[in-house]
Amino acid sequence: xxxxxxxxxxxxxxTGQSMTxxxxxxxxxxxxxxxxxxxxxxxRLIYYSASxxxxxxGEVPNGYNVSRLNKREFSLRLESAAPSQTSVYFCASSExxxxxxxxxxxxxxxxxxxx
Amino acid sequence: xxxxxxxxxSLSVQEGRISILNCDYTNSMFDYFLWYKKYPAxxxxxxxxxxxxxxxxxxxxxxxxxxxxxxHLSLHxxxxxxxxxxxxxxxxxxxSGGSNYKLTFGKGTLLTVNP
Numbered sequence: 001x002x003x004x005x006x007x008x009x010x011x012x013x014x015t016g017q018s019m020t021x022x023x024x025x026x027x028x029x030x031x032x033x034x035x036x037x038x039x040x041x042x043x044r045l046i047y048y049s050a051s052x053x054x055x056x057x058g059e060v061p062n063g064y065n066v067s068r069l070n071k072r073e074f075s076l077r078l079e080s081a082a083p084s085q086t087s088v089y090f091c092a093s094s095e096x097x098x099x100x101x102x103x104x105x106x107x108x109x110x111x112x113x114x115x
Numbered sequence: 116x117x118x119x120x121x122x123x124x125s126l127s128v129q130e131g132r133i134s135i136l137n138c139d140y141t142n143s144m145f146d147y148f149l150w151y152k153k154y155p156a157x158x159x160x161x162x163x164x165x166x167x168x169x170x171x172x173x174x175x176x177x178x179x180x181x182x183x184x185x186x187h188l189s190l191h192x193x194x195x196x197x198x199x200x201x202x203x204x205x206x207x208x209x210x211s212g213g214s215n216y217k218l219t220f221g222k223g224t225l226l227t228v229n230p
Contacts, residue, residue, distance in 0.1 A: 004158070033217070040124075042222035043159070043204060050216075058217070090158050096216075103149050103161030104218065 002026055006091050006107035013081040013114045021076040021110050023091030031094045032074035033104065034058075034066060036087040043090065049074055081114045088112070118142045119207050121221035129229055134192040136224050138205030141186065147208040149218065150179060150190050152201045159204055163190070195228045202226075 004025045013019055025032065033048040035058075045058030047066040055066050063085060065077045074093075078085060088111050092104040120139045128134045138148075146167045151159035165172040165179045165188070172179050178191045192199055205221040 035220075040222060042121075043206075043220040045217060045219075048217055059219075092158075103151070103164060104159075106151075106158030106160070108156070108158045 004091055004093055004105050004107035006089075006110050008110060009108070010111050011113070013078075013112065015082060015114060017081050018077070018079050019081065020078075021089055021091075021112075022073070023075065023107060024073045025091075025093040025105070026072065027093060027095075027105065028071070029093035029095050029105070030071070031096060032068065033092045033094075034064075034074070034076045035090045035092065036060065037090060037109075038087050046076065046089075081112075083114045086112060086114045117222075118145075118209075119205055119219050119221040121203075121205050121224050123224050124222070125225040125227070127227045127229060128195050130197055131194045134190075134195045134199065134226055134228065136190040136192075136203050136205075136226065138188050138190075138221055139186060140188075140207050142207070142209055142219075143186070145207040145209050145219075148179070148181060148188050149206045149208070150177075151204040151206060151220075152199075153204065153223070154201050162203075192226075195226075197228050197230050200226055200228045 007022045030051045034046040035043045044060050049055045049068040052071045067075045088109045091107045094104045149164040150162040152162050153159040181188045202223045204223045206218040
């Protein structure tokens with residue numbers, strides 16, 4: 001099925017551990033994004049990649065790194081996980097940066113708990 | 116600085132009645148506004164959008180109204196159905212320079228449609 005695929009769906013980490021969240025899209029979209037959703041905070045942009053080969057910080061980039069591996073894949077890395085990074089992480093893609101009239105396509109999310 | 120505000124965390128309506136979800140924004144440079152719907156354990160899905168040069172866009176039961184002078188938009192759902200029960204996010208597109216458009220989301224409103 002066409003769309004955005006995120007792995008894993010669930011993860012529990014200990015404080016200080018590292019991990020990489022994977023995201024892949026098969027819609028030939030140019031732009032990709034990582035958001036986190038916390039209760040009462042809505043969706044906040046962590047990093048985005050307007051096109052292959054470029055990445056930029058969003059609203060809450062501290063503690064994260066990203067890699068736009070190719071046009072399809074955009075990964076998010078937590079180098080040293082902290083309890084404050086407990087959240088639901090969503091990857092999204094759009095044909096063009098900002099996805100105006102047709103919006104973003106989101107993955108189903110990764111629920112991460114840091115203990 | 117919250118640029119997109121959804122001041123009602125929740126809304127409850129009866130099946131068949133109208134649901135009105137509201138959103139306010141502060142940045143006059145936003146050029147597109149979008150609504151997303153999110154069910155539990157799923158990613159947000161694009162619902163409807165409106166360009167800043169329009170004041171109304173309609174798609175079936177869903178209509179979005181934009182009042183630029185008041186920096187306010189609203190989503191009307193008529194008639195409301197139990198399957199519309201979800202969290203609704205308002206989003207606005209802004210330009211951070213060059214072609215780097217990205218969306219800023221509100222905190223969301225939980226709509227419950229009672230049978």
